[in-house]
Structure formats: structure tokens, C-alpha cells
Amino acid sequence: MWMSRCARFVLPALRRSPPVLSVRSSRACGRPSLLSRPQRCGHHTLGSASLPEPGRSVRFVGALREERLLQVEWEDGGHSLYPFTWLRDNCQCPTCTLQSAQARKLLIGDLDVNVGLGSVELTADNKVSITWQDQHSSVFDCDWLKRRCFSAAARRAVQEELFLNERLHWDSSLRVPTAHFQEVLEDDEAALAWLLALRRVGLVLLQGAPAQPGQVARLAERIGYLRLTFYGHTFKVQDKPMANNVAYTADKCSFHTDYPALDYPPGVQFLHCISQAARGGENLLVDGFHIVDRLKAEDPQAFHSLSSLSIDFTDTGTDYCAFRLQAKHRVIDVNAEGNVTRINLNNATRDSVLDLPLEQVQPFYRALRALEDMMNREENMATLRMEPGDIMTFDNWRLLHARTAFVSHLDRPRFLEGCYLDWDEVMSRLRILRHKLQRDEA
Amino acid sequence: MWMSRCARFVLPALRRSPPVLSVRSSRACGRPSLLSRPQRCGHHTLGSASLPEPGRSVRFVGALREERLLQVEWEDGGHSLYPFTWLRDNCQCPTCTLQSAQARKLLIGDLDVNVGLGSVELTADNKVSITWQDQHSSVFDCDWLKRRCFSAAARRAVQEELFLNERLHWDSSLRVPTAHFQEVLEDDEAALAWLLALRRVGLVLLQGAPAQPGQVARLAERIGYLRLTFYGHTFKVQDKPMANNVAYTADKCSFHTDYPALDYPPGVQFLHCISQAARGGENLLVDGFHIVDRLKAEDPQAFHSLSSLSIDFTDTGTDYCAFRLQAKHRVIDVNAEGNVTRINLNNATRDSVLDLPLEQVQPFYRALRALEDMMNREENMATLRMEPGDIMTFDNWRLLHARTAFVSHLDRPRFLEGCYLDWDEVMSRLRILRHKLQRDEA
Numbered sequence: 069m070w071m072s073r074c075a076r077f078v079l080p081a082l083r084r085s086p087p088v089l090s091v092r093s094s095r096a097c098g099r100p101s102l103l104s105r106p107q108r109c110g111h112h113t114l115g116s117a118s119l120p121e122p123g124r125s126v127r128f129v130g131a132l133r134e135e136r137l138l139q140v141e142w143e144d145g146g147h148s149l150y151p152f153t154w155l156r157d158n159c160q161c162p163t164c165t166l167q168s169a170q171a172r173k174l175l176i177g178d179l180d181v182n183v184g185l186g187s188v189e190l191t192a193d194n195k196v197s198i199t200w201q202d203q204h205s206s207v208f209d210c211d212w213l214k215r216r217c218f219s220a221a222a223r224r225a226v227q228e229e230l231f232l233n234e235r236l237h238w239d240s241s242l243r244v245p246t247a248h249f250q251e252v253l254e255d256d257e258a259a260l261a262w263l264l265a266l267r268r269v270g271l272v273l274l275q276g277a278p279a280q281p282g283q284v285a286r287l288a289e290r291i292g293y294l295r296l297t298f299y300g301h302t303f304k305v306q307d308k309p310m311a312n313n314v315a316y317t318a319d320k321c322s323f324h325t326d327y328p329a330l331d332y333p334p335g336v337q338f339l340h341c342i343s344q345a346a347r348g349g350e351n352l353l354v355d356g357f358h359i360v361d362r363l364k365a366e367d368p369q370a371f372h373s374l375s376s377l378s379i380d381f382t383d384t385g386t387d388y389c390a391f392r393l394q395a396k397h398r399v400i401d402v403n404a405e406g407n408v409t410r411i412n413l414n415n416a417t418r419d420s421v422l423d424l425p426l427e428q429v430q431p432f433y434r435a436l437r438a439l440e441d442m443m444n445r446e447e448n449m450a451t452l453r454m455e456p457g458d459i460m461t462f463d464n465w466r467l468l469h470a471r472t473a474f475v476s477h478l479d480r481p482r483f484l485e486g487c488y489l490d491w492d493e494v495m496s497r498l499r500i501l502r503h504k505l506q507r508d509e510a
Numbered sequence: 511m512w513m514s515r516c517a518r519f520v521l522p523a524l525r526r527s528p529p530v531l532s533v534r535s536s537r538a539c540g541r542p543s544l545l546s547r548p549q550r551c552g553h554h555t556l557g558s559a560s561l562p563e564p565g566r567s568v569r570f571v572g573a574l575r576e577e578r579l580l581q582v583e584w585e586d587g588g589h590s591l592y593p594f595t596w597l598r599d600n601c602q603c604p605t606c607t608l609q610s611a612q613a614r615k616l617l618i619g620d621l622d623v624n625v626g627l628g629s630v631e632l633t634a635d636n637k638v639s640i641t642w643q644d645q646h647s648s649v650f651d652c653d654w655l656k657r658r659c660f661s662a663a664a665r666r667a668v669q670e671e672l673f674l675n676e677r678l679h680w681d682s683s684l685r686v687p688t689a690h691f692q693e694v695l696e697d698d699e700a701a702l703a704w705l706l707a708l709r710r711v712g713l714v715l716l717q718g719a720p721a722q723p724g725q726v727a728r729l730a731e732r733i734g735y736l737r738l739t740f741y742g743h744t745f746k747v748q749d750k751p752m753a754n755n756v757a758y759t760a761d762k763c764s765f766h767t768d769y770p771a772l773d774y775p776p777g778v779q780f781l782h783c784i785s786q787a788a789r790g791g792e793n794l795l796v797d798g799f800h801i802v803d804r805l806k807a808e809d810p811q812a813f814h815s816l817s818s819l820s821i822d823f824t825d826t827g828t829d830y831c832a833f834r835l836q837a838k839h840r841v842i843d844v845n846a847e848g849n850v851t852r853i854n855l856n857n858a859t860r861d862s863v864l865d866l867p868l869e870q871v872q873p874f875y876r877a878l879r880a881l882e883d884m885m886n887r888e889e890n891m892a893t894l895r896m897e898p899g900d901i902m903t904f905d906n907w908r909l910l911h912a913r914t915a916f917v918s919h920l921d922r923p924r925f926l927e928g929c930y931l932d933w934d935e936v937m938s939r940l941r942i943l944r945h946k947l948q949r950d951e952a
Contacts, residue, residue: 171858392941416613499834
């Protein structure tokens with residue numbers, strides 16, 4: 069059931085072929101699926117807005133000289149307004165735009181922010197042609213203009229298209245989306261479906277990878293490149309002597325995001341199971357954004373503490389090379405509108421240096437414990453026991469992951485290989501694939 | 511004169527040897543040096559706070575049970591207070607701390623945030639020993655405790671030590687700090703002096719590098735590693751056919767920071783002159799933080815617009831691989847206290863998609879033009895004409911750089927090689943070098 073919804077919500081570009089994304093239950097329990105009543109969140113939602121359809125044409129164009137606005141009336145009714153200065157700034161002629169880079173050549177210093185419009189006309193091929201008072205002329209395509217309409221609804225729609233900020237928040241009823249490793253490598257539609265679900269749900273399990281090192285790097289290359297860190301290009305999660313990270317032991321790891329000791333923690337993590345433990349070693353997962361929703365509702369004071377107090381993270385050791393890292397983060401990062409944008413929590417690397425006034429220390433600990441208890445409620449967490457060849461791909465800004473303690477097979481230690489990417493690279497590949505497939509479809 | 515101040519301000523760890531950092535004037539003009547009256551900025555300043563000196567000992571230790579605080583009185587007078595919960599959370603015993611990673615093993619779920627203190631005593635070797643009500647015991651070193659004092663002054667001092675947020679804002683009177691490329695590679699004190707000046711002034715010119723590709727990568731390896739981007743591990747700034755970036759032409763580039771089309775623009779840039787132009791090709795530089803000071807004072811409305819309105823940046827093309835990037839930034843990034851933390855401005859990649867309500871468009875352009883005019887005032891900019899073998903190393907979050915148009919030698923095109931790093935890696939190396947040299951000195 070969730071699959072069909074998933075297909076409807078996250079795969080709008082894949083109408084021609086059956087969805088390549090399948091789902092599976094990671095738990096035996098039969099709770100009603102939260103995702104059958106999807107919670108759409110994020111500060112950009114499509115709502116009533118929709119992207120302008122291409123090919124619309126202009127009925128009339130005229131200047132509101134007093135207001136310094138160009139008015140465009142569309143054939144299908146409705147109108148758009150464009151400031152003179154913005155139009156001049158975005159002149160698409162070869163003098164003002166470097167076509168090969170699709171970048172602005174016009175310098176700010178050469179832009180007259182009080183530019184005067186001489187005349188405007190609609191050309192025979194339905195373009196808007198402007199002659200400025202200094203005789204420079206600019207020609208704008210209708211679709212180009214329509215897409216850049218300044219109405220709140222049009223801007224919302226474009227921002228959602230560019231950033232896909234809508235999220236499906238989930239709890240223990242999540243059926244983890246899955247895809248096939250090899251298909252994702254070879255098939256553009258499978259790759260796009262994977263990245264769309266990764267963006268929206270925050271978690272996709274890829275199956276069928278060879279149970280040997282090097283696969284997360286192949287997957288990163290499918291996107292663009294991985295992010296090198298002090299733990300190397302990729303990292304090996306194993307029980308190691310003189311471990312330089314608590315993940316490199318056989319102990320339980322509590323819910324955490326990776327690497328808040330970096331000022332910019334990695335956006336996406338791949339974790340490939342090459343050899344699983346004899347006992348234990350399950351991965352537990354929570355949707356941090358869902359947890360924040362719950363915390364905000366049930367314990368607003370804890371939410372306030374964790375979204376306002378900055379605390380220090382630290383990480384010192386030697387791996388790819390020696391490192392001494394320090395960073396300050398709020399556990400719950402919120403934007404100007406108060407919406408959560410990232411979770412930063414790693415108890416192992418939370419610094420003993422605590423830069424808070426004395427009276428805020430105990431409220432901070434109380435809030436941290438409230439968050440921990442919220443994450444550990446059965447109703448909020450998903451459990452995943454990876455098999456060799458499984459690759460967990462997940463949003464490290466949003467999900468928190470934990471691991472139960474484990475005992476390895478005597479002859480074969482538990483072994484995962486991981487790597488990091490940034491959302492910029494993942495979203496870039498997602499946009500390229502979507503653009504390519506939409507073009508193929510057209 | 512500035513050198514001695516620089517040595518005093520930025521090289522406190524280098525008392526044993528003569529400062530390796532030298533300065534030179536990049537301009538012929540004889541304006542009085544701004545840096546002889548240093549403006550100390552940033553939200554963490556040492557002020558009256560000072561780091562605790564090591565080796566101080568405890569006169570008395572006792573519990574304020576009602577307030578759940580441990581009180582420590584120091585031999586030199588003064589006292590510090592520590593919350594019980596914080597002490598228990600940071601127990602340094604092998605059960606609670608993974609010594610090999612210097613990381614916390616104690617889980618939040620196992621931390622009693624209402625932990626009761628059984629007894630506390632001062633040991634013969636002047637350590638604070640606590641037995642908790644559940645019989646677990648924790649022993650704390652005096653220096654370790656003193657460093658973590660919760661007083662505002664002590665916290666300020668530790669934060670300044672960890673992050674070195676103090677900046678010297680500069681104008682056209684800047685004498686660009688210089689250092690020797692080979693010395694920086696081979697000598698730890700020279701490397702530390704370089705990184706301290708890079709952090710504080712935002713710009714250091716390294717001289718004497720071989721005039722061939724590969725040197726910026728060597729410099730990045732001196733620190734740790736460079737940051738791969740869609741423009742490759744390193745990038746070649748040359749006039750290229752079908753340029754995928756306006757920097758890859760012979761045209762003038764106006765003041766910009768690199769790569770605001772990334773959600774996290776690179777913190778540091780290295781730019782190595784391998785072959786200079788026959789005419790033109792000078793680099794112009796401004797201290798963005800100084801510019802923001804001026805703008806705030808002279809045109810608060812422009813400051814308000816640029817520090818509150820988020821605008822879109824975009825970059826599409828193919829280089830290391832194909833890319834379609836989108837990011838939203840305020841031109842002037844400020845923190846919760848209203849202090850500037852980063853400048854994001856690149857007119858070439860500023861998107862024609864402008865996600866602002868119609869009535870904010872013209873004020874935004876007016877503000878952008880005001881910023882541009884402020885940067886282009888002679889009194890604010892430094893000029894640097896690199897010679898082959900020079901490497902400009904600078905803070906890409908703070909400085910804006912521009913380039914005059916150029917004409918290459920017929921047989922030898924102008925050629926710079928560049929690369930990016932993040933501040934995390936640079937600061938990590940800085941802390942390691944400082945720690946090592948302080949230890950050598952002790």
C-alpha cells in the first residue's frame with residue numbers, strides 16, 4: 069500500500085514505466101501504516117501551487133512605469149509582474165549572459181538599478197522584447213518568464229522543484245524502501261527513484277551488492293563523488309584494537325548522527341554490510357524530524373532548550389591523518405521559520421567542555437534525556453538487520469541511527485564499509501537524472 | 511611595524527624563535543596602517559578573560575547539595591561551581607570514557623540526570639575524587655576541572671582558544687602578510703604562523719613556490735586534504751573556449767566569494783600563479799567583514815536587506831562530472847547575535863530565479879549595489895599582482911576577490927591553479943601544530 073503512495077508521491081517523473089522502487093517490512097509487527105496518512109512537512113510544500121505548464125503564451129504585455137514593473141497577461145488568464153531592474157539584471161543576450169556557463173556576465177557595477185524602460189513589445193513568435201532607454205535590448209522567452217513569476221504560489225512551486233524539501237515523517241510503521249544495487253548503477257529511472265525516496269523518506273535499503281569492499285565508492289561515483297573525511301575516503305566499521313571511534317568497538321551505540329564534530333556534518337551516509345555479526349549488530353533507526361515533532365508537542369521546553377543552546381563537539385585522533393576537530397551546534401538546528409533542518413547529536417563526541425551558563429546546564433541535560441527517551445520508544449524506531457550485500461543509504465542530517473552490541477563469528481568479524489556524501493552532490497545528480505528523463509519523455 | 515604587532519597578536523606560541531612571518535606592502539600608497547590600531551572583532555574576544563594556568567591546585571572542595579553543585583576553591587583564590595549531572599556525564603574512568611578515542615562511552619540513556627553525590631574528597635595528589643550514591647566513583651584532575659569552569663570569562667577564553675574567532679578587520683592600508691612556501695612545508699613554526707595569520711587577517715601570500723602545477727595540492731597535504739568539488743581536485747584558471755565559469759575567461763571579474771552555489775561554500779582558497787598575464791590580471795581584495803562594518807554604519811537598510819533576504823545561486827555545467835547545483839543564502843550571513851559569519855556573493859552564479867516578494871526586489875537590488883559600491887572604494891581594497899611562484903591563501907568566507915581583465919603573453923597564457931579546503935581541516939592542523947609546539951616548548 070505504501071508503495072503505491074510512494075510511487076504517486078515520489079515518482080512523478082516515472083510515469084512511463086512501473087516503479088522500480090519496492091518496499092518491504094522491516095518489522096514483524098502489524099501496526100497501521102503511518103505512511104498511509106502521510107504527514108507532509110518542510111517549509112516548502114506544493115500546497116495549492118503548481119509549476120507553470122510550458123508552452124503558455126502571452127496575450128498582452130505592458131509597462132507600469134510608475135511602479136517600474138512589466139505586466140504580462142497570459143493567454144490562459146492571470147497575469148505576472150516583473151520589476152524593471154530584475155529584467156535588466158537578467159538580460160539573456162550574449163553580452164549579459166555567458167551562454168556556455170549559463171552564468172551572468174553583467175556586473176553589478178554595470179547594472180543601473182534605476183534603469184528606464186524605453187519600449188516593450190510582443191514579438192511574432194510570442195517573446196517579450198524590451199528596448200531599454202540606453203538602447204540595450206533584451207528578449208525573454210514566455211516559459212522562462214512564467215517560471216520566474218513573483219507570485220507566492222509560483223515561487224513556492226519553483227523552490228519545491230529545485231530543493232524537494234517536502235518530507236514524509238515516519239515512525240516504527242515505516243516499511244523501509246528498497247531498491248536493487250545493480251539496477252541503481254545501470255538504470256537511470258531506478259537511480260532517480262532511489263534518490264527521490266532518499267530525499268523524501270530519508271532511508272533506502274539497496275540490496276544485492278557484492279559482499280566485498282568498494283561498493284559504497286561505486287555508488288558514490290554513480291552520484292558524482294564521495295566526501296573525504298579524517299576517517300578516509302571510506303571507513304571500515306569493525307571492532308578494532310585501540311579504536312579511535314566508539315563505532316569501532318563491539319559495544320552498543322546509542323542513537324546518533326555522524327560527525328557533528330565537523331562544522332558541516334555529512335548530509336548522506338552509505339553503510340554496506342560485508343559481514344554480519346553472529347549475534348546482535350542490528351541497526352535501529354529513527355526519523356529525527358518525526359521525533360522533533362513529538363518532542364515539540366509533548367515537551368516544548370526540551371525542544372526549546374535543544375533548538376536554542378549551542379554545545380561543543382570534539383574529535384581527536386589519527387586515521388586518514390591526525391585530527392583535532394571542534395564544532396558548535398544546536399542539537400536541533402532550526403531555520404528562521406523555526407522548522408527543523410538538521411539534527412546534530414553524537415554522545416561520544418559531545419565535548420566535556422560545555423559552553424553554557426551554569427543555570428542552563430541542568431535544563432540542557434533534562435532536555436537531552438527527554439530526546440533520548442523519545443527516540444527509544446518502540447513506537448518511534450525502525451529495526452533493520454542488514455545481510456551481507458545490503459547497503460543502507462540514509463539522510464545523516466535527519467535520521468539518527470543506533471546499533472545493538474554484537475558478537476562476531478569466530479572466523480569472520482562483523483564488517484561494514486561506509487562513506488559520506490553531501491546533499492549538494494546528491495541533489496545535483498537527482499536534478500540531472502530528472503531533467504534527462506523528463507526530456508526523454510517529452 | 512605591523513609585523514611586530516602581528517607577531518605579538520598572532521604568534522603567542524612562537525616566543526622561542528624569530529617570527530617567520532614577514533609582511534610587505536602591496537601598494538605604493540603610504541596611508542597610515544589600519545593595523546597599527548587593530549580592530550578586534552568576532553563574538554569571542556579574549557577581553558579580560560584569560561585561560562587558566564596549568565598546575566593550579568585546589569584548596570577546598572565541597573558539595574552544595576541543595577543546588578546540586580560541586581564547589582571548588584582554588585589555592586590562588588576564586589572558586590568554580592560544577593553541576594553534579596555534568597560531572598557524572600564526564601566521568602573519565604575507563605568504563606565511561608574510551609581512552610583511545612578520547613570519547614564518551616557512557617550513554618545518555620544510562621546517565622541519571624538526577625544523580626546523587628555520596629561523598630567528595632581531595633586526594634593526596636590534589637585530585638577531586640567523587641563517590642556517587644550508586645557507588646560509581648569519578649576522579650578529576652585539577653587542571654581539567656579548572657579549564658572547564660562555567661564562569662563567563664573562562665568559557666569565553668576556552669572558546670577563543672578552540673576557535674580563534676578574533677579577527678583583524680582591514681582596509682586598503684593592509685600590508686599583506688607573506689611567508690615562504692618551502693618553509694611552510696618544512697617548518698612547523700612557519701606553518702603555524704601562516705595558519706594563525708590566515709585565520710586572523712584572512713589572507714597570506716606564500717612566495718617562492720615552483721611555477722608549475724601541483725603546488726596547491728602539496729600545500730593542502732601539509733594541512734590534511736583538499737576539498738574535491740565539481741571543478742575537480744584542483745582547478746585551472748585560464749581563458750578557455752566554451753568556459754563553464756566566468757573566471758575561465760579573460761574578462762574582469764567583480765568582487766565575489768567562490769561557490770555560493772554550494773550549500774556549504776569552501777572556507778579557504780589557495781590560488782597559485784604559474785604564469786601571469788602580459789597586461790592586467792591583478793587581484794583586488796576586500797575584507798568582507800570590514801565592508802559589512804562600513805555598510806552597517808553608513809547604510810543600515812542595505813545591511814538589513816542583505817543580512818535577512820535569502821537569494822538563490824545556481825551552477826550548471828560539466829567539469830569533474832556533470833552538475834546542476836542550487837543553493838539559497840543570505841549575502842551577509844549573521845549568527846544569532848547578529849555578527850557576520852560569512853559572505854555569499856557571486857554575481858555570475860546568482861540565479862535569475864529570485865525568491866522574493868515583489869516589493870522586496872528593488873530594495874534588494876539597491877542594497878546589492880550599495881555593497882558593490884562600498885567594495886569598490888579605493889580606501890577599502892587591496893591590490894595584489896601575483897608573480898609566478900606566488901600563492902594567495904585566503905579566507906573564502908570573509909574576503910571577496912576580483913580580477914582585472916587581462917591580455918596574455920602570446921606564447922604563454924595566464925595560468926593560475928587553485929584548490930579549496932574547509933576551515934575544519936585548516937583549524938584541525940592549526941590546533942595540532944599549536945599543541946605540538948607548546949608541548950615542545952614546555
